[in-house]
Amino acid sequence: MPTASRRKDTPPPRTANSEADVLRGFLDYLRVSIAAKVDGAAEPQVRTSAVPSGTNLLGLLNHLIAVESATFLGEKVTDWQATLRPDPEDSVSDVVTRYRETVARANEVLDECTELGAPLPRPGRPGPAPSVRWALTHMIEETGRHAGHADILRELIDGGTGR
Numbered sequence: 001m002p003t004a005s006r007r008k009d010t011p012p013p014r015t016a017n018s019e020a021d022v023l024r025g026f027l028d029y030l031r032v033s034i035a036a037k038v039d040g041a042a043e044p045q046v047r048t049s050a051v052p053s054g055t056n057l058l059g060l061l062n063h064l065i066a067v068e069s070a071t072f073l074g075e076k077v078t079d080w081q082a083t084l085r086p087d088p089e090d091s092v093s094d095v096v097t098r099y100r101e102t103v104a105r106a107n108e109v110l111d112e113c114t115e116l117g118a119p120l121p122r123p124g125r126p127g128p129a130p131s132v133r134w135a136l137t138h139m140i141e142e143t144g145r146h147a148g149h150a151d152i153l154r155e156l157i158d159g160g161t162g163r
Contacts, residue, residue: 001162010162018114031103034061037150037160039096045157057153059084060146061095065102067142071119071135072106074122110136124153 010033015025038046038061046058066083069075087093095132109121116133130138156159 004149012021019133020136023116023133024110026080026139027136027143028103028107030140030147031099034064034143034147034150035096035099037147037154038092038099041154041157041160043092047086050153055084055149055153056086057096057150057157058090058092060150060153061099062086062090063145064143064147065095065099067100068102068139071130071139072109072120073102074125076125085089 010029015021036090041057047056049056062085063083065079066075066077070077090098108133113120113132116136116138117131119129120132120135123131149160
């Protein structure tokens with residue numbers, strides 16, 4: 001059994017009252033939380049699954065890079081299952097850095113979006129774009145779901161808990 005390590009539990013953000021500030025505040029809160037869960041996790045456990053589905057901690061963050069890129073940056077993903085498998089050459093630091101860089105680029109796009117009901121800009125992508133509101137809500141759901149998975153996987157790896 002891993003030795004328990006408690007991380008300080010960070011409360012949800014207190015944001016301004018606008019819908020955009022609340023949505024972005026909660027999304028950023030979840031982004032920071034999942035990056036912290038992966039950052040510093042030990043090899044090879046970070047790649048090893050403790051569940052029958054094969055889900056592993058590094059794969060979750062790698063997947064979220066693809067979801068952020070597809071949702072906010074308009075990148076096309078052809079094999080979603082493959083996004084759950086990190087490249088064997090990537091270190092934990094590589095994936096965490098790439099995630100934080102992707103989030104920063106996504107936030108630059110969101111900084112230009114002033115109307116939540118407007119379509120999200122997705123140059124080069126065919127078909128109708130979702131609204132900014134839908135995209136933010138989807139990313140809160142997706143990141144929150146995988147942050148919960150990451151909580152369990154990190155605790156199984158080294159006993160680490162907290163946000």
